[in-house]
Amino acid sequence: MPESERHIILRDSTLREAMDTPGVWFDLATRLEVAAALDRLGVAEAEVVAPSRVEEDLDVVRALRDASAGLRLSGLIYASSPECRSEVEQAAVLLDRIDLLVPLSARREPVSRQGKVSVMLEALSWALQHIADVGVGFPHSSQTDGDFVVDIAGQAAAAGAGRITFYDTNGSAEPFGVRQIVGRLVGELDTAVIFHGHNDLGLATANSLAAVLAGATVIDATVNGLGDRAGNASLEQVAVLLGREGFETGIDLSQLRAVSELVAARSGVPVSNLAPVVGDYAFDHRSPSHLTEPAEFEAFTPDLVGGERRLQRAPAGAHKREELED
Numbered sequence: 001m002p003e004s005e006r007h008i009i010l011r012d013s014t015l016r017e018a019m020d021t022p023g024v025w026f027d028l029a030t031r032l033e034v035a036a037a038l039d040r041l042g043v044a045e046a047e048v049v050a051p052s053r054v055e056e057d058l059d060v061v062r063a064l065r066d067a068s069a070g071l072r073l074s075g076l077i078y079a080s081s082p083e084c085r086s087e088v089e090q091a092a093v094l095l096d097r098i099d100l101l102v103p104l105s106a107r108r109e110p111v112s113r114q115g116k117v118s119v120m121l122e123a124l125s126w127a128l129q130h131i132a133d134v135g136v137g138f139p140h141s142s143q144t145d146g147d148f149v150v151d152i153a154g155q156a157a158a159a160g161a162g163r164i165t166f167y168d169t170n171g172s173a174e175p176f177g178v179r180q181i182v183g184r185l186v187g188e189l190d191t192a193v194i195f196h197g198h199n200d201l202g203l204a205t206a207n208s209l210a211a212v213l214a215g216a217t218v219i220d221a222t223v224n225g226l227g228d229r230a231g232n233a234s235l236e237q238v239a240v241l242l243g244r245e246g247f248e249t250g251i252d253l254s255q256l257r258a259v260s261e262l263v264a265a266r267s268g269v270p271v272s273n274l275a276p277v278v279g280d281y282a283f284d285h286r287s288p289s290h291l292t293e294p295a296e297f298e299a300f301t302p303d304l305v306g307g308e309r310r311l312q313r314a315p316a317g318a319h320k321r322e323e324l325e326d
Contacts, residue, residue, distance in 0.1 A: 049075020079123035092130035137165030171200025175210035186215030204233035
């Protein structure tokens, strides 16, 4: 694989997706604090505008542009929205990139496939008149037959879309299928492919790796995997996994725990003790023998992510209880 293809951009969606997590709402001060932390972490792009609240989020973008100069800011706009044109005009002034959303489900408007293509091409033509960097994203990609996904993505690329986003909207995809369809997109399109994974089946991290192995160059992720339902691909898990596989993300892995703790505190959503990478138990061992050869029991060393290896003794009387139970 060429060296250029070993660099993967992690597009952080925490400032958008976290707001879809039950009970979570970030005020402006919190968004500025999280954005600054993402900037220090080495995140290249932050997706901050949700398609359901474009004007409201653009007010936040004005403040973010001054506070986190290193982040490229992007946002989502529904191509079929009656306000699409005005939202594009406003967003083009403030954002570095815009991605138009075209849901592929037959249960979402426009219902017909040709209607989806027509709406997409019209919105894309309009957006490109206002901003150079425009992509198209396809919610429900994993729930739609691959031929149509490839066909409509090809039409988007031919019309000037600079990147295509494959959405596993309901988290039903699995790594083998993701690698196959993303591979088709990469092979047939001359444009960047992004993978956006949800975690309903606990496969968002694995699916993200599969997408990268198939040629995707951008992965959507959120700190602590925040998002609606079971959340999204976890930024910390994806960053460490890609690093182990020899990919460069630009993320300062030593800061992952600090950023995780910040987002957990501000969101009010705690990180499980058993969470990979940043969980409190991630480097805890019950057996002393593990510490003689820790590499045989750990996927990576704690210092990589600012963690600490610890030996946890069994609770007092545990062995006696086990004997009685036996």
